[in-house]
Amino acid sequence: MRSGSPQAQARSLTGEALDWRYVYERFGPELSAFVYRLTADEEVAKDLVQDTFVKAIRRQGTLADHTAVRAWLYRIAANVVMDWRRRRALLSFVPFIGSEHAPERSSDTAALVRQALRSIPAAQAVALILTYHEGFSRSEVAAMLALPEETVKTRIARGRKSFEASYLRLQRGLAG
């Protein structure tokens, strides 16, 4: 059964092995949006979503409860993005890398949101997006990231502050 309904999802995901093509089609698009929001780069997002699934398939045995696959994929994706951001931060000190796509620059609100999220600490951005964009509760985010709930709370609070400052700065920069 390949229905998109939650029930169908649960039934199909509690079998012996996951139907990864189905999982990819089912959750790939929303993960793509999640990753894109964090990277502000379509090509990178496409690449990192594939990375996410390759890692997930490799470690599928570590998923005890197949009904939790969505949260699990987000967790892997968040880690993949944070790794990418760390690597990118290192590479940015090295000239002539050349292969990186230039981040988008647009006056579009969505683009500004992406840029602002990209400019704040990755851990804060992940907490914000998982909470506000993906709709996970604070406790779900805490479980997903193996953090105390208080830490998630402070990340969200600090993230909001950082995001606001960054967004307004970008907005002013464009206006100027």
Added chain:
Amino acid sequence: MKEEDLDRLLRSRERRPPLASFTEVERRLARGRLWPLVPAMAVVGAIVIGLIAGLALPDLRQRVAQQTASPSPATEAVGICARTRQRVLGMTALVDRAGRVAVKRMSAQDFMDAPTGAFPVQVTWRSPGSTFLCVVAVAGELRQPSGQVEPAPPKWVVFVAVAGSDDPIGSQFSSSGDWPTYFDALPDRRGEPYPGDVVEIVDPQTLRVKLWSPMLSQEFGNPATVRADKFTAITPSAPTIAATGVKVGDRVDVSFEREGRDPTSGAYPLAILQLRGVPPVAANSGVLEVDGWRFTVSVVRDPAYGPKPSAGAWAVSEVAGVGVRCAWTRAGPDAGAVVDQWGIPERVASSAGYSGRTGASGDRQSGIPEGAVRGNVATMVCGLRDSAGAHGVAIDLTIPSVGHDASIRLSRWSGSLRPPQCPGQLPQLTVAHPPPPGDQPGTGAASAEEAFRRAYPAITEFTMFPFGTDQPTRDPQVIKQGPAWIVTGTDTFIAQYIGPSGLNSWSAHPAKFVRCMDPPSRPSPTPTISPTDCSAVVQAVVPPTATLYPTRTAAEVTGGLKNDPYFRRTLEDIAGVRQDANPLRDAGVPRCAIEALTTGDPVFVRRYPSDAGVWYVPVNYGDRQVLLVTVGRNEGGLGASGGSIGGGGDPGGAFPPMIRAKAMQLAGTSTDAAVLAELVFARAYESGPERVAWRIVRASGAVFYVFPGYPGAGADGLLLPESEVSLGS
């Protein structure tokens, strides 16, 4: 920006960029694994194998670091075990398919306290309460480690690593059951903040905290600077850190972010700050300020303490179930370099490697040290030494008994050593003698003080105590019966006389207190030679300075001793040639029967890595060892008899205290056998007294030390990796 506008922006839907086809994912899968093999784990041998932290690990860490994409959790301090989990799952040489994986973080103390059955932890922790471990359990399709002897493949494995460092402590493979049941009972402290001590309040929102965990200290600073803001969850609730009333020396639990570090102050943003404060001083605690240092000492009742090796040397205690916590803080600025001091008054050791110590605060928990107990009171010293000298407290602890709790009395300690007090017992001393000049009747000094000044003219400041008292005096009338205990700095000496007191018979010797001991039972002598026969014995003439002879080999030592006047003098004392009563006189040896005394095989203990060291030679009467004499060997291969161990009925102990074969068996494993063994002088845990230990080299090159007879360590002694041992004087 209004809150609702901010919410709206954050909730705004993101478009979904086009996905690659799933075929592309499959293609990537087919190209190979993301994490290459970790061949170093092939060293994991039999079905149950303990890996000592640090062994072959630099290589493993290097390979893993080079070959794996760094996985997630560098973003949060508390997610430190996620890295260990990823490393374990990346061990494709061992883990084919992980069916179930679980991770927990806990202190080493938690792990030791848990019923982990036969888990092969061979490591002892200096501070198990503040050493954090990551414990990873994996069930699924696992490969047999090389050397596995069980017919069935393992169904689960538990890996234990030091949190943050990924140093494997041990692993346990099993084909019994589908899951390690004990794992479920282990505590999980991943969500808990880390403990530390406040060492400075920088401003109302910024603290410098000495984290208890050495790994975290290494990563985030020692101390780490942390900063609160309005988002920090502060307990007890307060608008700022300062408003909680926190003080230097207080214990706090903190959780902070790696990211967002303030570039100017270097402060990490705090997520959680929980003020634990300093526990109120209980009846079995004491507080004393000494020279601007505040010492808080309390009795710790914990069954882990006592003479049991499994708990590690930190818990070795002369009194079962009792330990002592000694914390100190400095109100002023950090004093910089200080050296931790701990021990009994007669033997205080500098334990510079002790982890819970800075120039502003220190916190140690230890068992009652060896030699501290006299009757129902244990006396020990806790302190520190800085450029101005030693500061600390002497702790008199009344040992708890049925119906009576422990009590503590503190007094000032300033580095001066007190003379050994052994009511009803005898002090056992290690005396280096004979120290020329003045060890013959008529050739010595007229008093104890004169003997000491003559032997050590460079030492001008010293304190003398008549033996058996702690009242210092240099009055010859008070000391006339001898001996006298002499203290100068951390060195101790003994002055005693030979023959009638006062007739130029006093001499002084370096002496270290070892322990109090019961008087040896005195076997009734059956002299076959009358005392008058001693007149026929030609006594050795001891020159003022020793003549060195070759001592490079055992044969040279045995040969050299025959003509060594100091050794001859020792034999004369054993046989009571000059006086029937003297410290070395063995009542079981017929008086004057020097020729009946023989020497056993010399055993060499090296002062590694130099060629110098000490030979230990048993002196026997028949098949009974009477004492051990020591013969030095300098780097040039020369030496002379320099002292003795035992005497007066004490045989000095078997030497070596453990045979080579057993030491090699203890320090080797089935996959990494011991190949070399030699006796050396070493200090366990970089502190405490120097001891004779077996230095074992495994086939892999890894070095371990076995300390036979280590207090509380049982018949197998104490096994330590090289990193936990210091060499040299």
